[in-house]
Amino acid sequence: MIEIHNLSKKYGTFHALKDISLHIEKGTVFGFVGPNGAGKSTTMSILATLMLPTSGVAKVGGYDVTQHPKEVRKRIGYMPDFFGVYDQLKSTEYLHFYGASYGIPRAEREQLIPQLLELVNLSDKADTYVDSLSRGMKQRLCLARCLVHDPDVLILDEPASGLDPRARIEMREILKELKLMGKTIIISSHILPELAEMVDEIGVIEHGEMVAQGKVADIQSRLRVKKVIHIRTLEREEELAEKLRDELHVTSVLTDNTGVHVHYSGDDVQQSALLRQVVSWEIPIVSFQEAQSNLEDVFLEITKGGPRE
Numbered sequence: 001m002i003e004i005h006n007l008s009k010k011y012g013t014f015h016a017l018k019d020i021s022l023h024i025e026k027g028t029v030f031g032f033v034g035p036n037g038a039g040k041s042t043t044m045s046i047l048a049t050l051m052l053p054t055s056g057v058a059k060v061g062g063y064d065v066t067q068h069p070k071e072v073r074k075r076i077g078y079m080p081d082f083f084g085v086y087d088q089l090k091s092t093e094y095l096h097f098y099g100a101s102y103g104i105p106r107a108e109r110e111q112l113i114p115q116l117l118e119l120v121n122l123s124d125k126a127d128t129y130v131d132s133l134s135r136g137m138k139q140r141l142c143l144a145r146c147l148v149h150d151p152d153v154l155i156l157d158e159p160a161s162g163l164d165p166r167a168r169i170e171m172r173e174i175l176k177e178l179k180l181m182g183k184t185i186i187i188s189s190h191i192l193p194e195l196a197e198m199v200d201e202i203g204v205i206e207h208g209e210m211v212a213q214g215k216v217a218d219i220q221s222r223l224r225v226k227k228v229i230h231i232r233t234l235e236r237e238e239e240l241a242e243k244l245r246d247e248l249h250v251t252s253v254l255t256d257n258t259g260v261h262v263h264y265s266g267d268d269v270q271q272s273a274l275l276r277q278v279v280s281w282e283i284p285i286v287s288f289q290e291a292q293s294n295l296e297d298v299f300l301e302i303t304k305g306g307p308r309e
């Protein structure tokens with residue numbers, strides 16, 4: 001649904017995007033992550049046909065953003081990171097305005113707008129002036145605006161920025177629903193945990209370059225993000241820690257009042273052999289569990305500035 005080949009963008013002599021390539025299948029929720037100034041907004045503006053690339057190709061639904069911008073615009077809903085709303089309008093009027101600008105007849109809009117307001121949990125604010133909505137509500141109204149023409153692709157630049165935790169959860173729930181509706185979603189953020197639960201794939205961009213891309217789990221294993229295995233015993237904890245220190249792929253072992261924490265670089269097969277070994281020592285184990293490393297860990301690992309693969 002989205003294809004980017006060797007896309008570059010220069011602002012004067014500043015190289016904001018350097019030959020990035022990306023491929024996003026239909027129905028995927030793609031998290032575009034990177035620190036401030038990495039090039040996320042630039043990429044999204046190009047996809048949204050608002051900015052021309054310096055070189056390279058970007059396509060949405062098979063249409064080139066440079067050659068067929070009108071076709072691309074029909075297929076995308078774009079939510080910029082900064083947006084203004086027309087304060088003197090009520091929520092419903094605001095959506096009518098956008099619906100009309102897409103050429104949707106009034107009768108159709110009358111049906112559509114209540115559905116959109118319901119989708120973004122703003123039904124009770126239909127007759128409220130936009131300027132009296134909270135920031136989270138304005139963000140959701142803006143999302144409804146992006147959906148007016150039923151686009152296949154949503155390009156959402158930091159849709160959760162500046163929202164409090166509850167508003168972020170609401171936004172996340174709406175995005176889950178949009179995924180269920182089959183939309184392809186590209187969503188940027190530098191706040192990673194908020195993406196973790198909902199993205200299928202991530203692309204990490206830094207200084208205008210894609211430094212990693214794929215399923216979160218694949219990226220983790222490719223980067224060999226070290227696992228931490230947490231083991232709880234009924235007794236003989238120190239003895240277990242001592243024995244573990246001599247095992248292959250164990251890089252360090254720590255104990256605290258919650259149990260034994262094993263930093264482990266082995267793969268799943270080696271880990272299962274380690275579990276057999278631990279059981280064979282006949283120390284009474286209560287649990288042996290791999291701590292979930294999250295998107296935050298992956299991000300820090302990739303962007304810490306050290307040598308890369």
Ligand SMILES: Nc1ncnc2c1ncn2[C@@H]1O[C@H](COP(=O)(O)OP(=O)(O)OP(=O)(O)O)[C@@H](O)[C@H]1O
Nearest residue numbers: 011014016034035036037038039040041042043190
């Ligand atoms: N119009 C412009 N003229 C000159 N430089 C620009 C312009 N727009 C962006 N840049 C620079 O290009 C780089 C990439 O900016 P971009 O806004 O794409 O990053 P971003 O990843 O979206 O960052 P953020 O998370 O802060 O929004 C930054 O160094 C930025 O300063």
